[in-house]
Amino acid sequence: MSKPFHLAWFLQGSSAQAWGEAWTGHIGSSWMQPELFLNMARSLERACFDYILLEDSSYVGESFGDSTEIYLKNAIAVPRQDPSVVAALMTQVTSRIGIVPTFGTYAYHPYLLARLVATLDQVSGGRIGWNAVTGSSDFAAMNFGMQGMPEHDLRYDMADEYMEVCRGLWGSWEPGALIADRKNGILVDHTKVHAVNYQGRFYSTRGPLNSGPAPQGQPVIAQAGGSPRGRKFAAAHADTIVVHAKGVEAMKAYRDDVHKHMKAQGRKPEDCKILFLINPILGETMEEAQERRKQRQAIAMEKIEERLAHFGKVTNIDFGQFDLDKPLPDHVTTNGHQANLEQFRKMANGRSIRETMASFNAVDLSIELVGTPDSVAARMGEVMQEVGGDGYLFSMPNVNRRTLAEIEDGLVPALQDRGLMRTAYEHKHFRDNLLAY
Ligand SMILES: Cc1cc2nc3c(=O)[nH]c(=O)nc-3n(C[C@H](O)[C@H](O)[C@H](O)COP(=O)(O)O)c2cc1C
Known part of the structure; x- marks a missing residue:
């Protein structure tokens, strides 16, 4: 019997994504209302996906021809909404799927970020992940009063410290601190809530976190570092890594490299699920x-x-x-x-x-997947077996209800028939599902 793998979806923000594509209805005006994205969350939960990752950047592109024109005219990553809002709404129409908004470490003080993510973890009942990115654009940096982004590897050094602060803050509430004892009139056992008093090179904070504990204790961390320094960062912190590696050999090499870094840092490779970008193209016939x-x-x-x-x-x-x-x-x-x-x-x-x-990334991403649901499911299974795991991240240019139906009612049942995909969630919390196999 084949081993099941994990599936997740890469959503290019709650935005006018897929503008100009077929089957997107009135996306140019309807994108502000979350219905399509909430539909997506429900659909992918029925399909037993592990998570939806909401991509983000917080600036209007201006790199091409020194102008915003091409970006605004063609809806290239703009306009888009703050991912925390749509993530919160998605949690309210689902009960099992993980929701992973992206937040840049340059854009939030770690206290605010830790509080936001803990709050989302609470309202979702333990289903939140954070796609931890360092940011990369000087335009984004300027929106936050900086002259530009710090140098590439320095950003990861800063982010290492940032993660330490967040972990400290999430850990500032011991398990069992919230007792809600009505008889004795005690909500919180104050001896189990601790200051953090972190003084680092880049960040400092006092703590404890005033939001209370996150149901998962430490929310899930997603990452996508591709460079040598980025991989090291991802290997140190991530519960799941999303990556675009071209071809089976590159997929294997990336996974082996991250596992090597994980072991060097005292982590077990099976504690981080590496998902490879795909864009399957399905038809009723070949x-x-x-x-x-x-x-x-x-x-x-x-x-x-x-x-x-x-x-x-x-x-x-x-x-x-x-x-x-x-x-x-x-x-x-x-x-x-x-x-x-x-x-x-x-x-x-x-x-x-x-x-x-x-x-370059025109159609196929990590591997070519073109065919009927059954043939694509078979190929996904073969490749996963060769690579060793752990699953795939769907990155589709044409996100619409038709595409979602093809995945939910076509491809996923074909994967399930082959034992390559779960048919029900194993657990209540996101990390537990991610680590279930
Ligand atoms: C699937 C995927 C999703 C990503 N999502 C975001 C994102 O939402 N926001 C962002 O600023 N960067 C995002 N990135 C960029 C990564 O954080 C990272 O900067 C990139 O993979 C290059 O790696 P490097 O910075 O180590 O060179 C994403 C990358 C990949 C492959």
Whole structure:
């Protein structure tokens, strides 16, 4: 019997995502109301997904051609809402699935962040994760009064300390501190609530946390570090890592590397679930699926500039300044997402920016998945067996109710029939489900 794996969904914020795509109805005006996203949460819970990750950045892109135009015109990561609000709403229409909003360490004092995440964990009944990102854009930094982002590796040093502060604050309420003893009139046993008194190089706080305890004790931490320093950070703190690794060999190598870092830090590899980005393209027949893949490839070709604008947003590179029919100049580096730029360079192999972008994350992500629900389920199973685990993160460009139905009522039942996906949640809390197998 095959071993089940974990599934999660990568939502590009509660936003006008998939603007311009088919089957998105009036998303251009309806995105402010959460119905589509709440529907998604219900649908993915019926499909027994482990979690929904709500991606975020807190600025309007301006990297392409030194202008906001391409971003605003095409809804590239803008407009979007604060993920904490939609995350809270999602928790109220579900009861088992994990909800993982993204918060940047540059944007919150750790006390406020720890309190926000603990509160979300409370209202969700222990189903909150935090996608802990350091942020990467100078534009975002400027929105918070800074001149720019600290240097890439220094951001992770700061984030290491940040995590220590948060863990301390979440631990400031011992288990059993909240006794709610009506007979003796005692709500909280004050001997079990402690100050933290943390004085670090970058952050300090007093504590205890005034929100009270998080049901999970320590909420789930998600991470996506791709660079060597990022991987080390993720290996130190994450309960789940989301990663885009191209092909089975790269997937295996990434997982092995993170496991090596985890062991070096005294952690057990099975305590962190590594999920690989996929974008399955389904059809009722192989021919239909292949046709849909061709359509997606054509859309990706039409949208080269938009896709470069998005890539430039996370790498702080203005691709609008280059001749797209020439290779990316060697001197171009990034203080943003280093792993992505490295992947682009590797793929370019001397080709022009346009040619490289034609295939760079155009359709397939970690692996190609095109076919009927049954054939795609089989391939997902084969790859997972080769890689060793732990699951997949769906990153779909065309998020709409039709896509959700294809996953919930097509692909997931095919996975379940093969024993590759759970048919019911094992536990009440998010981390327990994540670590159930
Ligand atoms: C699936 C996935 C989701 C991510 N989500 C976010 C996000 O919501 N916000 C953000 O600022 N960065 C996000 N990132 C970027 C990562 O935090 C990280 O910066 C990136 O993977 C590059 O790694 P590096 O910083 O170690 O070079 C995401 C990355 C991946 C692969």
